[in-house]
Amino acid sequence: MKPLYDVLISGGGPAGMTAAIYAVRAGLSTVLLTGPARGGQVAYTDVVDNYPGFPMIYGSDLAQRLSEHAKSVGAELLEESAEAMELSGPVKTVKTEEREYQARTVILAQGSERRKLGIPGEKEFTGRGVSYCATCDGNFFRNKTVAVIGGGNTALGDAIGLSALCGKVFLVHRRDQLRAMDHLIRQAKTCGNLEFVHPYLPQEIQGGQKVEHLVLKERNSGEQKILDVEGVFVAVGVEPNTKLLQGLLPLKDGFVEAPETCETALPGVFVAGDLRKKALYQIVTAVSDGANAAHSALLYLQRQPNRT
Ligand code: NAP
Secondary structure, three states, rough: OOOEEEEEOOOOHHHHHHHHHHHHHHOOHHHHHHHHOOOOHHHHEEEEOOOOOOOEEEHHHHHHHHHHHHHHHEEEEEEEOOOEOOOOOOOOEEEEEOOOEEEEEEOOOOOOOEEOOOOOOOOOOOOOOOOOOOOHHHHHOOOOOOEEOOOOHHHHHHHHHHHOOOOOOEEEEEOOOOOOOOOHHHHHHHHOEEEEEEOEEEEEEEEOEEEEEEEEEEEOOOOOOEEEEEEEEEOOOEEEHHHHHHHOEEEOOEEEOOOOOOOOOOOOOOOOEEEEEOOOOHHHHHHHHHHHHHHHHHHHHHHHHOOO
């Protein structure tokens, strides 16, 4: 007979891992579907320097610590991804490629994935010079010239990290004003091989076997500029992984709306981390959601009359 879990958590980033730690410690039987890579977006982050208690930690190390912490308290971590869900009713069903799981509550913490530019050449050259993860792929571009596209915290962090490895880094942004935090902008300005290119819109990525050029258009004059680069790192934001939830839950701009308790419109279903519409998308707000979602799941279960 299939086990009926108290809590099934979908997503193994900081929100999901925290939810697992809190759920297990509250005495709830808990399964966490992490997907193929544990740690979520943080695993792809170079350096994290704003998570309290860790003045400087590599994203991959933090992801590893979160996973080890969840395992050490007894959470069942499975490298499977939810592919379909039935979330109404007192028993929820979540299907992965391998199996079908049943749980009394579900915490949705699938996070987000990197947004694509949607320009010619991007798809064609992905893995051949186009990358969405400077932490994972930066080493392939040692001493080479690369461009980072975007003006947010990720783009600035990626550009700073790459400037230590690459011969030259162009930071291409579509506006004159960067969106990133001041301290990252200040740090980027101290990198001697980092050149700011703005306001330019990316138009096309060109090359032969691998990336050779990034074609840009000046935002105001329309003048074309071509950068000779071997790598293009795309850091133009993230999109919530809510494809599975279409038609199951009301979404706003692709996100699930929920109060601090992380309760959704469906009883027994909670949302945590980057999937939840909020003002500040940070690791610290994701772990906060994870704790709140697990606590709300506990309170929900305690209210159920027939819980054995
Ligand atoms: P983000 O803050 O949404 O920034 C995306 C950047 O890409 C913006 O500068 C945007 O330009 C630009 N952009 C969007 N679409 C574009 C397009 N089609 N072509 C060219 N440029 C485009 O995304 P993020 O940097 O990935 O960060 C995601 C979230 O994680 C944010 O909330 C961020 O604060 C957080 N984060 C925090 C840290 C940290 O605290 N250290 C590190 C990384 C990420 P505009 O500015 O013109 O909109």
